[in-house]
Amino acid sequence: MSIQNANYLDATIEPMLRGARIHIQRGPMRSCVVCCVIVFFLSPCAVAQVSETSGSVPEDLEIRAAVGLLDARLGHELRERRVAGMSVAVVYDQEVIWMKGYGFEDVENKVPATPKTVYRVASITKLFTATMLMQLRDAGRIQLDDPVTKYVPELRLTSRYEGLPPITLLQLATHTSGFPREAPMDYWRTLKFPTIEKMTEALTVDGERIFPPYKEWKYSNVGYGVLGLALSRAVGVPYFSYVQTNILKPLEMNNSGFTPPTSLAIGYFLPEPGEQPKPAYQPDYGGYGPATSLYSTAEDMARFISLQFRDGPPGGQQILRGSTLREMHSAHWVRPDWKGGQGIGFAIRRVGPFTAIGHGGGIQGFRTDISLIPSLKLGVAVFTNTNCDPNKLTDLALSILGPVIENAQERSVPQPPAAPAQWKRYVGVYAMAYGSKVCIRLRRNRLELIPAEDGIPEVVKLNPEGEHRFRMKGGSVSGEILRFEVDSDGSVNHLWMGQYPADREDDVVSTQKEEVKRQ
Template identity: 65%
Template structure:
């Protein structure tokens, strides 16, 4: 039976003690977790015992997958809001020298670099130095692309950032064969001479490495500063990413080709990617990238480590392109997917000997980074971690909220059924010391939660009027006669039950 359970849990590659640990963790996660009693103080989310148990399972699952997928080395970190909940290295950063992977092992994160280029775009936009709808030729006038389409407006900075410009994936050059990558200016010249627009803008989503290289060139010209210098001074250093940069450094993992059969992994050549710097050249580790993940969960004006205002971050996270199957999309720099019932954003990176991924659920302030030193599929691993942790964190957040105080006695006057002029009926009810609104005929529907903000006024949370104010009407005798649901009136129809 234990053997069968281990197989079902995906831990057959582990030793007996690890298997027993994982099985015990699974049993703990399977048990219902009661809400904390109202008399108990609220427990911080990071200290919730269910999260502790889930992180033990994450650790075991990642090591199992590393072994199964023959990944030489793997580093991972889980972020909740402004703190690292957990980080660990698995296997070896260098197999030959038996150097273990750690949370501070440096990896080439390849296209995750594009998130930093997109952040630079938003910083310069907020500073008034560029506009998202500016044509790229305003900054790179030498780029002149042929187009076979009658309706082919100029390529904009926003289109480059969202991969909607119709630009080819690469420049028409042989650098992926020779692994000698030219300067971006040479790529622009090759596109002008031999390239063309593959699609008109917004016809199809088409990932473009050369598009991000050109975006980086345009932004560096707008900033009056080399791309690498700008990102280091305005993004990496203010965030405290002091081990990150654009040159190989001590602690860099060795990149390997994915092993075949039982053969040992073989190191692969690491080229200089030349003009692809803004698309693929960042070196970092999971504990440094955690600081960039935490940035995505902050709000407020620019200052200190708040390198981009909250509204601009939300603009980056918002969907600017939805795929025809409505299963995924793209923001400004960020991919957008569904993981379970949650919307997740992130980016992956793949380059000779390295595959990396970051993924986060903004609504939960939960993120994960998985870096590997071979051609693996870390996006599958980040999705696995978020699928496991998402519901756990959501339950922990619910338990961390202090119990609401007893409802004021006068709230009983609000209870009852109200009919709108459209004929629909809603019920105002009291549940666990809070007021709620549901359709009168659907008591099991997800309620709109009402939070008091002033006498007879409540902020609505949930439903079509979420964020608006619900206001009760009271006559001269103090009797509740109706309610305004946002801009829509409803009269009281029945006495409280």
């Protein structure tokens, strides 16, 4: 962030802090990449609010200002959008750096919303079904390309397209199977939802496969219901029991589950200006359990967000290995305009300069959203108990916090020590066998490889790893070794960029020899 932007944020927050109740806690962060101070305050004109912090976040003034600005903006949005209550959690890597409740979970009795308020998270449930899918795949119980009829043989869909291949588990998880959005039944009118077996029966009698696979992205609630049925049959355990035991419990999401708690927030329809919000009827969603039936809190969901940033082997709270998480975050379908796509469970989109993943949820009286920027290890959960659009609020949070987190990460990288004098002998232009030329340069005490003409499209940083050996970072050669060959007289005339040789082409060899003699 520029000095001008930082000053703007400080100037914006300073007037709001005067007379406000401020709560600051400091301490060492487990992942010492981002340093920040979190400032919590209750605006005199705001509705009831509750804020919490993990208490282990060091100081960074830009993040302090950014969080204060986000706090003010969210309070404003709550009033402008006439939202009854809202709970927010902001996660950096394995830390919950900020949580806060706004408004009320129960308007009539003036019960304030907090990070522990329980909401129906609706379609965020699909991420947990996708997690179950990948756990079973990693355990060898299923394959992603298994036809769903392997586990649900009674399912049959007609189609106006001939010769379609079977629908796979992966296609259901990525909304690319052409499955209809809903079963051909009237449950959205009656709000009486049948079992998934009854929905499957209705699909077989009167259901249509709308598109061939991968022709179009088509969101499907009933598709995730069928996916949950297939997975529960594959493992021989009811869906709710499996998720509770293998996902929620290891992550210590102790206030989450599939049984309505007595402390559930009241969901409201969006009121007209000047009117009080009206409670929304809460049905049992029956066969849509794997698509929409999870209850959770912002505090609990922060633990699921932190999981997405871990990269260890499976075990304990690492319920999926890092490579599997990255597989889920990666695009398995891309929009024709390249503005977004679909991972396994996760939707993918751009938020400013960043690639974000996440999922939203919406049912009567509840709207929820979680959004993450994996490259920054930054995530946000926004849960509301009013019909509204929380995705705009998570985007707001990411757009405010993303740039300052990125800047804080850059500031935290230690400056390299002075480059060894011997590195100067590597500097020069090298010609590769197929005609391209590369230049080795010394910049800010680091060696870099850049295209001398064309070929390598970007700067490749060289990180020392042994004598005359450097690990390359950037471009198609990223992660491989660049090795300089040193002649008996100490000069450097050749290098190997991975398996590609290159010969020095500039006229500095004689100068190198003189420098070597002087050393």
